[in-house]
Amino acid sequence: MDRIARIKEFLKSSPNDSFLKHALxxxxxxxxxxxxxxxxxxxxxxxxxxxxxxxxxLGRLLERAALPKEAIGVYEKGMEMAKAANDRHAxxxxxxxxxDLI
Structure with a gap:
Protein backbone atom coordinates (compact mmCIF):
# COMPACT_ATOMS: atom_id res chain seq x y z
CA MET A 1 0.00 0.00 0.00
CA ASP A 2 1.45 3.38 -0.93
CA ARG A 3 1.85 6.28 1.47
CA ILE A 4 -1.22 8.17 0.28
CA ALA A 5 -3.43 5.11 0.60
CA ARG A 6 -2.08 4.43 4.11
CA ILE A 7 -2.68 8.00 5.24
CA LYS A 8 -6.20 7.97 3.79
CA GLU A 9 -6.88 4.72 5.62
CA PHE A 10 -5.77 6.29 8.92
CA LEU A 11 -7.92 9.36 8.18
CA LYS A 12 -11.01 7.16 7.98
CA SER A 13 -10.77 6.50 11.70
CA SER A 14 -9.41 9.98 12.59
CA PRO A 15 -10.86 12.39 10.00
CA ASN A 16 -9.82 15.52 11.89
CA ASP A 17 -6.25 14.47 12.63
CA SER A 18 -4.19 17.51 11.68
CA PHE A 19 -0.92 15.59 11.46
CA LEU A 20 -2.43 13.14 8.97
CA LYS A 21 -4.00 15.91 6.87
CA HIS A 22 -0.69 17.77 6.82
CA ALA A 23 1.17 14.62 5.80
CA LEU A 24 -1.36 13.88 3.05
CA LEU A 58 0.39 26.64 2.11
CA GLY A 59 2.16 29.95 1.57
CA ARG A 60 4.76 28.35 -0.71
CA LEU A 61 2.00 26.59 -2.62
CA LEU A 62 0.21 29.91 -3.14
CA GLU A 63 3.45 31.49 -4.33
CA ARG A 64 3.84 28.73 -6.95
CA ALA A 65 0.25 29.40 -8.04
CA ALA A 66 1.15 33.07 -8.62
CA LEU A 67 -1.07 34.22 -5.75
CA PRO A 68 1.33 36.47 -3.82
CA LYS A 69 -1.32 38.44 -1.92
CA GLU A 70 -2.86 35.24 -0.60
CA ALA A 71 0.60 33.89 0.29
CA ILE A 72 1.40 37.07 2.22
CA GLY A 73 -1.83 36.72 4.18
CA VAL A 74 -1.05 33.10 5.00
CA TYR A 75 2.48 33.93 6.14
CA GLU A 76 1.23 36.80 8.30
CA LYS A 77 -1.48 34.65 9.90
CA GLY A 78 1.08 31.90 10.50
CA MET A 79 3.44 34.38 12.14
CA GLU A 80 0.62 35.55 14.39
CA MET A 81 -0.16 31.97 15.41
CA ALA A 82 3.52 31.10 15.89
CA LYS A 83 3.97 34.14 18.10
CA ALA A 84 0.93 33.14 20.18
CA ALA A 85 2.40 29.64 20.56
CA ASN A 86 5.84 31.07 21.38
CA ASP A 87 7.26 29.04 18.48
CA ARG A 88 10.26 31.15 17.49
CA HIS A 89 11.54 28.68 14.91
CA ALA A 90 8.27 28.65 12.97
CA ASP A 100 11.73 36.61 0.31
CA LEU A 101 8.31 37.17 -1.24
CA ILE A 102 8.13 40.91 -0.68
Whole structure:
Protein backbone atom coordinates (compact mmCIF):
# COMPACT_ATOMS: atom_id res chain seq x y z
CA MET A 1 0.00 0.00 0.00
CA ASP A 2 1.45 3.38 -0.93
CA ARG A 3 1.85 6.28 1.47
CA ILE A 4 -1.22 8.17 0.28
CA ALA A 5 -3.43 5.11 0.60
CA ARG A 6 -2.08 4.43 4.11
CA ILE A 7 -2.68 8.00 5.24
CA LYS A 8 -6.20 7.97 3.79
CA GLU A 9 -6.88 4.72 5.62
CA PHE A 10 -5.77 6.29 8.92
CA LEU A 11 -7.92 9.36 8.18
CA LYS A 12 -11.01 7.16 7.98
CA SER A 13 -10.77 6.50 11.70
CA SER A 14 -9.41 9.98 12.59
CA PRO A 15 -10.86 12.39 10.00
CA ASN A 16 -9.82 15.52 11.89
CA ASP A 17 -6.25 14.47 12.63
CA SER A 18 -4.19 17.51 11.68
CA PHE A 19 -0.92 15.59 11.46
CA LEU A 20 -2.43 13.14 8.97
CA LYS A 21 -4.00 15.91 6.87
CA HIS A 22 -0.69 17.77 6.82
CA ALA A 23 1.17 14.62 5.80
CA LEU A 24 -1.36 13.88 3.05
CA UNK A 25 -1.10 17.43 1.73
CA UNK A 26 2.69 17.09 1.54
CA UNK A 27 2.29 13.83 -0.39
CA UNK A 28 -0.04 15.61 -2.82
CA UNK A 29 2.58 18.32 -3.33
CA UNK A 30 5.15 15.65 -4.18
CA UNK A 31 2.77 14.40 -6.88
CA UNK A 32 2.17 17.92 -8.21
CA UNK A 33 -1.42 18.01 -6.96
CA UNK A 34 -1.35 21.52 -5.53
CA UNK A 35 -5.13 21.79 -5.70
CA UNK A 36 -5.63 18.78 -3.45
CA UNK A 37 -2.85 19.93 -1.13
CA UNK A 38 -4.30 23.43 -0.87
CA UNK A 39 -7.72 22.06 0.01
CA UNK A 40 -6.27 19.91 2.78
CA UNK A 41 -4.13 22.72 4.22
CA UNK A 42 -7.11 25.08 4.22
CA UNK A 43 -9.37 22.48 5.89
CA UNK A 44 -6.69 21.73 8.47
CA UNK A 45 -6.10 25.40 9.32
CA UNK A 46 -9.83 26.13 9.50
CA UNK A 47 -10.20 23.30 12.02
CA UNK A 48 -6.93 23.88 13.90
CA UNK A 49 -5.50 27.35 13.21
CA UNK A 50 -2.69 26.69 15.68
CA UNK A 51 -1.13 24.00 13.46
CA UNK A 52 1.69 26.38 12.60
CA UNK A 53 3.70 24.16 10.24
CA UNK A 54 1.00 24.18 7.59
CA UNK A 55 1.15 27.95 7.05
CA UNK A 56 4.61 27.75 5.52
CA UNK A 57 3.69 25.01 3.06
CA LEU A 58 0.39 26.64 2.11
CA GLY A 59 2.16 29.95 1.57
CA ARG A 60 4.76 28.35 -0.71
CA LEU A 61 2.00 26.59 -2.62
CA LEU A 62 0.21 29.91 -3.14
CA GLU A 63 3.45 31.49 -4.33
CA ARG A 64 3.84 28.73 -6.95
CA ALA A 65 0.25 29.40 -8.04
CA ALA A 66 1.15 33.07 -8.62
CA LEU A 67 -1.07 34.22 -5.75
CA PRO A 68 1.33 36.47 -3.82
CA LYS A 69 -1.32 38.44 -1.92
CA GLU A 70 -2.86 35.24 -0.60
CA ALA A 71 0.60 33.89 0.29
CA ILE A 72 1.40 37.07 2.22
CA GLY A 73 -1.83 36.72 4.18
CA VAL A 74 -1.05 33.10 5.00
CA TYR A 75 2.48 33.93 6.14
CA GLU A 76 1.23 36.80 8.30
CA LYS A 77 -1.48 34.65 9.90
CA GLY A 78 1.08 31.90 10.50
CA MET A 79 3.44 34.38 12.14
CA GLU A 80 0.62 35.55 14.39
CA MET A 81 -0.16 31.97 15.41
CA ALA A 82 3.52 31.10 15.89
CA LYS A 83 3.97 34.14 18.10
CA ALA A 84 0.93 33.14 20.18
CA ALA A 85 2.40 29.64 20.56
CA ASN A 86 5.84 31.07 21.38
CA ASP A 87 7.26 29.04 18.48
CA ARG A 88 10.26 31.15 17.49
CA HIS A 89 11.54 28.68 14.91
CA ALA A 90 8.27 28.65 12.97
CA UNK A 91 7.95 32.42 13.31
CA UNK A 92 11.43 32.97 11.88
CA UNK A 93 10.81 30.53 9.04
CA UNK A 94 7.57 32.29 8.11
CA UNK A 95 9.21 35.71 8.43
CA UNK A 96 12.00 34.62 6.07
CA UNK A 97 9.47 33.31 3.54
CA UNK A 98 7.54 36.57 3.75
CA UNK A 99 10.72 38.64 3.36
CA ASP A 100 11.73 36.61 0.31
CA LEU A 101 8.31 37.17 -1.24
CA ILE A 102 8.13 40.91 -0.68
Missing amino acids: ALEYIKLGDDTGARQLFEELLAYEPGYVGSYYH YNELQAALD
